[in-house]
Structure formats: structure tokens, C-alpha cells
Amino acid sequence: MRAYTFGQLLHVIELGQTAEAADGERRMQLLTEGLVWLNGPYAGQIVRVQGYLLSDLWTIVEDESSAAPSEERIQWQRRRLEMLENQWFDQRERRFERTGAKGEIEGSGGHGGAENETV
Secondary structure, three states, X not given: OOEEOHHHHHHHOOOOOEEXXXXXXXXXXXXXXXXXXXXXXXXXXXXXXXXXHHOOOEEEEOOOOOOOOHHHHHHHHHHHHXXXXXXXXXXXXXXXXXXXXXXXXXXXXOOOOOOOOOO
């Protein structure tokens, strides 16, 4: 099993999957309403991002009881991808709306191809 930091976990976990801390004591599951604690004093509550989570390692555990229905997961993946694409297009639009941004690649400082103004 692969271990993830909390930030990595948020990037790779899919709907219905369960994550378990390296200590084996804490488990959370990604549901449509968010990441929810499965055990402990906060069982059933939405996970609040706090400092102690950032230093833990997590593994993804998926079994029949934690798997989301395949159609629901496919729809969730589609919405997630659409959200990421929309963010990318919004960022791209803002970059080209900036004054003096003709052909400039964001973060390039105007170097490396900025002379060519064709977009």
C-alpha cells in the first residue's frame, strides 16, 4: 500500500474510498457531502483540516463496504474534472486579459518566447 501525506490524500482519494492513518486508529471516508470520520470521538462528522492531520501518513483502503456505486463515482469524477478544467480556463482568460500579456507565459518574466507575439 502506498502512503500519502494529507495533502496528497486529498488529491488522490475518490468517492467512496476510505483512508486510514498509519497508526491504524483513525479512518475517514470521502462521501458526496465531504470527507467524514468513520471512527473515534468525531465519527460521522466532517473532517476539519487541522495541523495534526498534516504530519500524518495515510493509506487508501478500498473494500466492498467502502466502494461507492460505480455510476455515482463516475459522475463525481466528471464533476471534479469539469471543475478543474473551468479553473484552468478562468486562469488562462485572466492571463490574456492582463495588459501587456501578449504572448507572455505566466511566471516566465517575459523571457523565453515573449518576443513572438502570436498566440
